[in-house]
Each structure stands twice: as structure tokens, then as C-alpha cells.
Amino acid sequence: MVNGSTAPAGRLTIAGLGPGALAQITPEVAAALQSATDVVGYLPYVARARAVCGAAGAESAVAWHASDNRVELDRARQALALAAQGRQVVVVSSGDPGVFAMASAVFEAMENAEPADAVAWQTLDVQVLPGITAMLAASARAGAPLGHDFCCINLSDNLKPWPVIEKRVRLAAEADFAMAFYNPRSRSRPEGFVRLLDLLRAHCEPARLLVFARAVSTPDEQLTVCTLAEAAPEMADMRTVVLVGNSATRRVGRFTYTPRFYGLPADGASPGNAP
């Protein structure tokens, strides 16, 4: 298509595998994997993609390109190069590829292509297939803590300076957004989440509800709901998403939810049922 040759047209699909369970992978993502010639991604996600293809008997036809964490741009370039050669390439991400995952990395690599690759890469047939992102899997398990306006912040300060995170958390608390935090804590930066809890304590009341959701939908799933006063840094690791309710988030039965109405009479029934 690009150069008028008779080589088959390549395609690059950036697909979300959801939080872990195969039952949360959409049929369109499964179909993309089953017609791939090449699957590119971080090791554990490539393993998950193999399980999808294995179940469909399609595994043997695929070339698997698994790489370590923190080489997102190398991986993106590899995927673009393979697709430009005419391969049917699927880049796999956990969760949704557009939420702190591979989609932005692929477009960064596309924008910063070497001059010799730029036209081919920027005119490729590329599609992004959404997936269940971790915060929504976590919210579903807990009830509906993100049931009103909310924000979503990546705590990895590889990606931005800490003062940016601090400013965003302060403004989000002032806006009374519920909040979802990705990558709250790693061995290489254990102090970030300690600082986050301090920040939240400076801006939110001690009874504010938090949900620590670890490895949702996998055998390692753990769900802890507590107040800001009870929260401790050890409750989070890199497999945890932390949800913070807004000022109206509450408990009913074993569930945690945020009402749909805000700053209106407590009898939500009236506006909800108004014609």
C-alpha cells in the first residue's frame, strides 16, 4: 500500500488483555490474537496471550516476542517495524492499552521514527482495542466507588516529577473527585506512596474510604477497604490499584459506593425519577 509493492499489507493492533482473567478479555481482542502472526509484549502479558491462543488451537502459528519491563519504546519500535514488513502484529497490554500502557508508547515511537521509517510507520493500518482497565475491575469488586466524577493518576515518578503528582492530588481533593492511583508503590521507590498518604491526610477527612485492590480477577486477588486513618503504606504494592472515594463515598452491606447525586437534597429518588 505504502510503496506499491505486492507485499501483504501489515497491520498493528494494540490490544488490552484486561486485569487478568481470560473471561474478561473481549471477543474482538481474542479474535485479533487468533489471527496474529506476531505477538509483542511484556513477558507475563505475552504468556496470557498464549493462553488465549492455546485455547483456540492457534498458538503454534504465532511468533512470540516477549520482553522485560521498562523497554516500552524498544517494544513499540519492534512492533512497528514488523507491521511495516507486512506482518499481522498484536501488541498486548494488561488492562486497557490507552491507560498507562502501550498505546501511547507506540504513538511516541511512530512520531519519533527515523526519517527512513517515518512515512511507512505513520501510514500503517493501526487499531487500538480497548480492555477492562484495572481501576474499573477494582471498582466493580468493591461495589461502585467510582460511581461519580473521578480522576486517575499514575504514581510512577519515572514518568513525571513528584511536584506534578502533588499538585494534581491537591487539586483533585479540592475538586472532590474520587481518585484511582496506578503503580502506587515499587521496591525502587517505596517512599512515593508514603508521601501520597500524607498528602491525602492533609486534604481529606480521616473517615475517607480507600480501596486497596490487588491482582483483581487473578488467584492472588486481595481486596481491603479501610478509612484514610487506617491506611498504611504496606497495603499497596505494584500489583495494587488504590481507589480513594469522594467525600460522599459510603458503605452498604459489604459494598463501598459513591452516590450518583452530589450537592443536591439527600433524597436522590426525586431528581432521579424526575421526567
Added chain:
Amino acid sequence: MVNGSTAPAGRLTIAGLGPGALAQITPEVAAALQSATDVVGYLPYVARARAVCGAAGAESAVAWHASDNRVELDRARQALALAAQGRQVVVVSSGDPGVFAMASAVFEAMENAEPADAVAWQTLDVQVLPGITAMLAASARAGAPLGHDFCCINLSDNLKPWPVIEKRVRLAAEADFAMAFYNPRSRSRPEGFVRLLDLLRAHCEPARLLVFARAVSTPDEQLTVCTLAEAAPEMADMRTVVLVGNSATRRVGRFTYTPRFYGLPADGASPGNAP
């Protein structure tokens, strides 16, 4: 379980159908629909659930309870009552049930149950099954405009007073979040989205990128990308999700994306590839 009777244990599942395409419904949601005795929801979503069950030959065994829009709490009470009678009930939402949809309505109804129902409703077997929410389907179609920290705001002022919306948009702009707006415009309140564009123009630069994503994944899908200067109120209706990039959101090829790095040296390759 609750009262020691021999009646079968009911179950209430609150399931997300995704943005429209059947290929974006997760297998766990499809399985829940196929084992339901009762499906409860807004008319068009019940029709979509019937299509899922029809494809599996399970349609005839199900009682369908379709209701009009704006009766979310009535619908939630009906579902809770049916499950308390021992039925296998699925409440269907479009998108994800925890994002401006039925999950919070069910928990509101549970919390505000009549005394005679409270124990039964609050100890029911309830599960929430996530779905692909509209903003992530829209983001995937456009590229990755939500690829960095972002927030998500419902513009329906049935749910909150306008000054709350105004404050949140102002603070979100100051935080330089990308933003997703649900329910931007309806026939009964055409002026809200006009005011939103005015607000955005007061706080963001004219070149800020917006994505108007209408009915993504359906035959009516329309995608428009423009600058804030070019945006017009008529570009949105109730089937549209509006995404607003952050100050770094850009275009490459036909895609719109937000880089993963923020406030760091422009050569994203270095921090991304650091060991």
C-alpha cells in the same frame, strides 16, 4: 441463606455491556446473561442483552424487564426484589456499570431499602461485572488521548448543581488533566455544553485538542478531532463522549495521543528505557 428457607438463593449481577458492539462484551458478562432468569434494564440495553442470549439460544428462558430512561432507582428496586425472591437477575448497563451507570443506583436502593426489605437486600449475593466504558472505547478509536493522568466528569446537571461542574473543570484544567465528559448535551439542557466550551476556552489554549466520539463501535459511529478554537456545541449530543487532551496532547498520522512523560526532557526514550 438469609431466612433459612429452602427457596433457591437469588443472585443479582450488575453487568456492563460495553459501548455497543457485541464483540466488546466480555465472556463473563455473556455467561451471566445466558444463565439469567431475569434481565432488567433500559430498553435499548435490554435489546442488546437479548441479542447476546439469542446468539447462544438462551433467549426464550429469560424474563425481560425493559424500562424507560430516568427510572434508575425503580429499576434497581425491582432487580433487588426479584433477586430476594430467589431469581438469577442481571441488571444491564451500557459501558461499565460503575461509571455513571446502574451500579451506584443499585447500592443507593439497597441502602435506602424499606425496613422490611433491608436485611434481605443488604445480604444478597451481588456481583458487579465490569465493561468497556465509553471514554476508553473513544480513546482507543482516536489513538491514546487519555494516555496520561486524566479525569472523568458527567455533564448531566440532573445529578449535581452547575457550580460543582464549573469548579471541577477549572481545577482539572489547572491540574492539566486530560478530561472525558459523559452526557455532554441533551435536548432538555442544550446550554450546558455551550457553557463547558466557554469554560475550557477560559482555562486552556486555543490549540488544545478535542475528540468528539459518537456511538463508538456501532453503525452510527462518528469521530471528529479538532482544536478547542474549532469546537462547536453542535458537535456533541447525548450519544457523544467528548475527550479533551492535556497541554501535551498531539497528533501523529491520523492519531491523537498524549505522551506518557510529563515535565521531563522531551527525549522520552531515556527515562522509559532506564533500568
